[in-house]
Amino acid sequence: MGDFDLKQEISLKEDAAYVVKNGKLTTMKAPECGHGNDEIVWKDGKVLDVIRSKRERINGQEYI
Template sequence: MGQIKMETTIDLSENAMYVVRDGQITKVSAKPFGSDEVVWKDGKVVDVVRTQRQRLNGQEVI
């Protein structure tokens, strides 16, 4: 039995990451600072771990 081909359209002018898993697309939006880690299990993305950096600029409290 063959695979069903599905297509979608994304906006290439927008900064983002897209994850496709089992035919469903998830957009991971850009953020001002930080990093995103993609966690794979058995060839599929299972998690996106997001961290945020806070720059020190002399503030008393973060």
């Protein structure tokens, strides 16, 4: 397997999503507000981008 025969440990005690690209691990933590969506964009079988959006609940605020 060459240079990509690598291993890395992750914590099973924290909620997160993980992306491996070119042998490197990226941890995707939850948004600070606690709500949102992460969309992974693939191109030619590889991760290209992550689109992160957040959701805000309407509770009668004047502005958001």
